[in-house]
Amino acid sequence: MPRRQHSWRNAAESGAASGSGPSGYALSTTTTVSLRAGTPLPRKPPVIVRQPGVTAHAQIEDWLADAIAAGQLSPGDRLPAESELAAWLGVSRMTLRHALGELAQRGLVTRSVGRGGGTFVAEPKLEQDLTTLAGFSEQLRRHGKVAGARVLTAAQIPAGPAAAAALELTEGDLVHDVRRIRLADERPIVIEHSQFPARVFPDLLDRRLDGSLYDLLADGYGLRPHRARESLEPVIAGVREAEALRVDEGAPLMLVERTAYAADGQPVEYARDLFRGDRTRVVVWTSELGDR
Secondary structure (H helix, E strand, O other): OOOOEOEEEEHHHHOOOOOOOHHHOOEOOOEEEEOOOOOOOOOOOEOOOOEOOEOHHHHHHHHHHHHHHOOOOOOOOEOOOHHHHHHHHOOOHHHHHHHHHHHHHOOOEEEEOOOOOEEEEOOOOEEEEOOOOOOHHHHHHHOOOOEEEEEEEEEEEEOOHHHHHHHOOOOOOEEEEEEEEEEEOOEEEEEEEEEEEOOOOOOHHHOOOOOOHHHHHHHHHOOOOOEEEEEEEEEEOOHHHHHHHOOOOOOEEEEEEEEEEOOOOOEEEEEEEEEEOOOEEEEOOOOOOOOO
């Protein structure tokens, strides 16, 4: 995607009118931002409140996050150099770096060094909607992304205690153990680890495993997952997870543990998937509970 460079200049030179920032931030009156025509980004920096208990870096982080959420900064946009942006905001480079570091941790910006490096607005996070049961491939199709998969391991193993309990098996019964890296537009997003009862899907490992496994279960066995129980737990990336997902060791991940059931209530999958925290957002729709 082409990257758009913002040009920052002095208001005295441009003679621009004052503007307002995202989420009602008060704005200063000394500088302005020159953007391509039709881009509704705030023309002036926010006034930084300086008082005990209110940090400058948190205010800058929130202001930039609001600008990204409002579409005033678009994916691929390059922010000004740190020295220029810090001066424009009236803060030290250390304060600005703290704010940008937090935004990077949240997956809102990416930072690179070297020629052509800088701070760029990141691609929007992929929403993983847990309200309805849909495989990763289907979720990506809804976002206009191309789904891919790289099989790490596929083997038949004895079920451990957790898998046996979830799949209503006896510990030691055989399961198909499949580990894959799931890709969105060729970028690693998820480490999938699924287990399927071998007696229900006898020749599963002889089939192609680089596509949608839910489609495979439906087309090959007539057992598409119909509902699931899922639990979420924030974790951090270890060495192996970091290497597989191309993130730093210690980066935030979301562990989604799932037991999926066919329409007749038969458990057909036990899974523990690790999602990149900087590239995915979990969405759950709720409704008002009726009287009990």
